[in-house]
Amino acid sequence: MLVVRPITPQDYAALYSCAVESGYGFTSLPIDEDLLRRRIARAQEAFAREHVSEPGEEGYLFVMEDTESGEIVGCSGIEAAVGLTEAFYHYRLGKVVHHSKSLDVYNALETLTLCNDYTGVSEFCTLFLREPFRKNQNGRVLSRFRMLFMAEFRERFSDLAIAEMRGVSNENGESPFWDWLEQHFFTMDFNQADYLTGIGEKAFVAELMPQFPLYVKMLEPKAQEVIGQVHDNTRPALRMLESEGFKFRGYVDIFDAGPTVEVDVENIKTVRESMRKPVHIGDVADGADVILCNTRVADFRAARATIHVAEDSITVSQDTAEALRLKHGDSARFVAL
Structure with missing residues (x-):
C-alpha cells in the first residue's frame, strides 16, 4: 500500500533523490543538502506543534511510502503562510490604456508588474512523484490528500490557497522568458537564478528585477508566448487543480512566467465534499x-x-x-x- 505520512530525518536520502529526479525549474526542491535537511527539520517542528490557532511559519512536508518495500516514491507539501519573513514575488498581469481622443488612437497594452500580493496565503507546493509510480491515480492521491489535511486542520491555514505551476523550459532548463530578463537585467542563467531562489537567496530579485511595469509587447515573441503557460510535465497537475476550483488570476512566476492558480479554501471541491x-x-x-x-x-x-x-x-x-x-x-x- 502507498501511504502518505510526515517526513522524517531518515527520509533525507529519498528526498535528495526526488530533488535530483525533479529536474530544472522545480524551485522548491533544489539539490542542496543543507536546505533539504532544514526543510525536514522545519516540517518536523510544524507537525510537532499541537496548538496552532492561525497560520504562521509552518511548512508541512510529506512523503509517500510503499509500505511493502519501504521505498519513498514521492513527496508533497503545504506552506501555511508564504512571505512572512522572506518576500514572496510574482509578476501581475495588468493593462495600461494609451488613448488620444483628438488623434483617434486607443491602445490597451498588457503589463507585468512585480508584486508581493500573495503574502500570507497558504501554498500547495513540492509535489513530485517518481516516474515508475505515475499510474493508478497515485499522483491524484499525492496531491489531493493535502486538501483533506487542510480541511481537517483549517485553523492552520489561510482562507486563500495558491499553487505555482512550472513554466515552459527546454530539456536543458532554459526558459524563453528568463532569457529576455537575463539579456536586459541579469548576468546569470535561469538555473542559477532558480537555484538561488530555492535556497532562500532572494535579495538579488529586489536588487536587479525591473521595479517599473514591463510592457509585454517589449519582450521577444518567444518570451511573450510562454507567459501563463505550463511545462508539458505539469499539465496533468494543472488540470487536476482546475477540477478542484483553482483559477488563474493573472499572476505568473518571475523567472519562467508559469501561472500561479488560486482558490478560496472553502470552495476547494475536496474540502467541500x-x-x-x-x-x-x-x-x-x-x-x-x-x-x-x-x-x-x-x-x-x-x-x-x-x-x-x-x-x-x-x-x-x-x-x-x-x-x-x-x-x-x-x-x-x-x-x-
Whole structure:
C-alpha cells in the first residue's frame, strides 16, 4: 500500500533523490543538502506543534511510502503562510490604456508588474512523484490528500490557497522568458537564478528585477508566448487543480512566467465534499474507492482505500486500519477518489 505520512530525518536520502529526479525549474526542491535537511527539520517542528490557532511559519512536508518495500516514491507539501519573513514575488498581469481622443488612437497594452500580493496565503507546493509510480491515480492521491489535511486542520491555514505551476523550459532548463530578463537585467542563467531562489537567496530579485511595469509587447515573441503557460510535465497537475476550483488570476512566476492558480479554501471541491465519520473495522466488500486519512497531525497518515460508508460511520479493512493507524471508534476523514 502507498501511504502518505510526515517526513522524517531518515527520509533525507529519498528526498535528495526526488530533488535530483525533479529536474530544472522545480524551485522548491533544489539539490542542496543543507536546505533539504532544514526543510525536514522545519516540517518536523510544524507537525510537532499541537496548538496552532492561525497560520504562521509552518511548512508541512510529506512523503509517500510503499509500505511493502519501504521505498519513498514521492513527496508533497503545504506552506501555511508564504512571505512572512522572506518576500514572496510574482509578476501581475495588468493593462495600461494609451488613448488620444483628438488623434483617434486607443491602445490597451498588457503589463507585468512585480508584486508581493500573495503574502500570507497558504501554498500547495513540492509535489513530485517518481516516474515508475505515475499510474493508478497515485499522483491524484499525492496531491489531493493535502486538501483533506487542510480541511481537517483549517485553523492552520489561510482562507486563500495558491499553487505555482512550472513554466515552459527546454530539456536543458532554459526558459524563453528568463532569457529576455537575463539579456536586459541579469548576468546569470535561469538555473542559477532558480537555484538561488530555492535556497532562500532572494535579495538579488529586489536588487536587479525591473521595479517599473514591463510592457509585454517589449519582450521577444518567444518570451511573450510562454507567459501563463505550463511545462508539458505539469499539465496533468494543472488540470487536476482546475477540477478542484483553482483559477488563474493573472499572476505568473518571475523567472519562467508559469501561472500561479488560486482558490478560496472553502470552495476547494475536496474540502467541500470531504466527510468525517467514526471508524469501524470489518468487511468492505463492494465498498467505495476513496482517499482516507486519520485526524492526527504528528501521526498523520493518508492513503487510497476501499471503505463502506454508512450514515453515521465508515467501515475499513484491517489492513487499511493498520496502515493508517486507525482503531475502532477513531474518526477519519475521506473523499471520493
